[in-house]
Amino acid sequence: xxxxxxxxxxxxxxxxxxxxxxxxxxxxxxxxxxxxxxxxxxxxxxxxxxxxxxxxxxxxxxxxxxxxxxxxxxxxxxxxxxxxxxxxxxxxxxxxxxxxxxxxxxxxxxxxxxxxxxxxxxxxxxxxxxxxxxxxxxxxxxxxxxxxxxxxxxxxxxxxxxxxxxxxxxxx
Amino acid sequence: xxxxxxxxxxxxxxxxxxxxxxxxxxxxxxxxxxxxxxxxxxxxxxxxxxxxxxxxxxxxxxxxxxxxxxxxxxxxxxxxxxxxxxxxxxxxxxxxxxxxxxxxxxxxxxxxxxxxxxxxxxxxxxxxxxxxxxxxxxxxxxxxxxxxxxxxxxxxxxxx
Numbered sequence: 001x002x003x004x005x006x007x008x009x010x011x012x013x014x015x016x017x018x019x020x021x022x023x024x025x026x027x028x029x030x031x032x033x034x035x036x037x038x039x040x041x042x043x044x045x046x047x048x049x050x051x052x053x054x055x056x057x058x059x060x061x062x063x064x065x066x067x068x069x070x071x072x073x074x075x076x077x078x079x080x081x082x083x084x085x086x087x088x089x090x091x092x093x094x095x096x097x098x099x100x101x102x103x104x105x106x107x108x109x110x111x112x113x114x115x116x117x118x119x120x121x122x123x124x125x126x127x128x129x130x131x132x133x134x135x136x137x138x139x140x141x142x143x144x145x146x147x148x149x150x151x152x153x154x155x156x157x158x159x160x161x162x163x164x165x166x167x168x169x170x171x172x
Numbered sequence: 173x174x175x176x177x178x179x180x181x182x183x184x185x186x187x188x189x190x191x192x193x194x195x196x197x198x199x200x201x202x203x204x205x206x207x208x209x210x211x212x213x214x215x216x217x218x219x220x221x222x223x224x225x226x227x228x229x230x231x232x233x234x235x236x237x238x239x240x241x242x243x244x245x246x247x248x249x250x251x252x253x254x255x256x257x258x259x260x261x262x263x264x265x266x267x268x269x270x271x272x273x274x275x276x277x278x279x280x281x282x283x284x285x286x287x288x289x290x291x292x293x294x295x296x297x298x299x300x301x302x303x304x305x306x307x308x309x310x311x312x313x314x315x316x317x318x319x320x321x322x323x324x325x326x327x328x329x330x331x332x
Contacts, residue, residue, distance in 0.1 A: 078306070078327040078329065079304075079305075079306060081329050081330060082330055085330035086330075111320070111321070112320065112321070112322075113313055113318070113319070113320065113321055113322025113323075113327075114304075114305075114313070114322070114327075116329065120332075121329055121332065122329045122330045122331070122332050123332065124332065
């Protein structure tokens with residue numbers, strides 16, 4: 001954004017889109033969709049040791065109407081898919097989705113009739129975080145990748161849905 | 173000790189027990205469909221038996237031409253600290269077993285689960301709906317002829 005010029009010149013020139021993106025990416029409020037063991041790592045990520053507050057995402061709100069990121073942490077079966085989708089639909093735009101862990105991303109070890117083999121079948125996913133469950137560092141890395149992605153967005157609202165980021169398990 | 177249980181049931185319900193076996197100390201009693209409820213009532217109410225608790229009710233798909241399904245009742249006596257397993261076999265064509273919710277109220281959801289997974293109907297059950305799967309689901313997932321990954325499009329997903 002060219003903030004380094006602020007002290008020298010007393011003003012900056014930038015684009016409104018970039019100001020939007022800068023504000024959005026630094027206060028992503030997650031919807032903690034903790035539906036199995038990944039939720040434990042998600043909670044650990046919010047704990048003082050890993051401290052997701054460093055990246056502006058400590059405000060986990062249990063109402064979708066106040067959230068920016070749907071953080072799907074766990075196994076989604078076909079019955080639950082409707083619930084996840086409903087919560088996604090209730091979130092205001094612009095909104096993003098992090099698919100945390102093997103189960104949410106691909107069904108994981110549950111190769112079975114009852115488990116959805118990847119939540120990208122019914123919600124648009126921005127970042128896939130690998131791991132079973134992913135370590136908190138990996139989730140934080142996924143969050144940072146999402147922030148980078150929001151920074152790249154050119155439109156005033158919403159996500160360019162043609163881009164998906166995958167965080168490999170060895171990333172952190 | 174297990175033989176005493178069998179003898180006691182046989183004495184109280186003369187035609188009730190088809191056979192019994194013991195494996196590693198666990199007693200299994202096989203009963204007929206018609207005497208199932210009488211045997212269960214006896215197992216619960218007789219003071220010498222006192223199997224007051226239903227641990228689990230489930231079923232086995234034996235995948236045989238006759239007597240394909242076997243409903244299994246795992247019972248526990250809190251008083252005598254003993255287990256017993258009751259089994260009843262039924263045919264595929266008309267898989268109906270009388271409910272034991274009248275004996276143990278806790279059997280309600282176990283029987284619903286068994287109905288959901290195997291399609292075995294429990295005659296006289298107060299609320300025989302599916303427990304896990306959506307109510308409009310048409311198949312029985314734990315039957316041997318149900319494919320592991322399910323029937324395509326049988327479980328609708330929300331539109332993306």
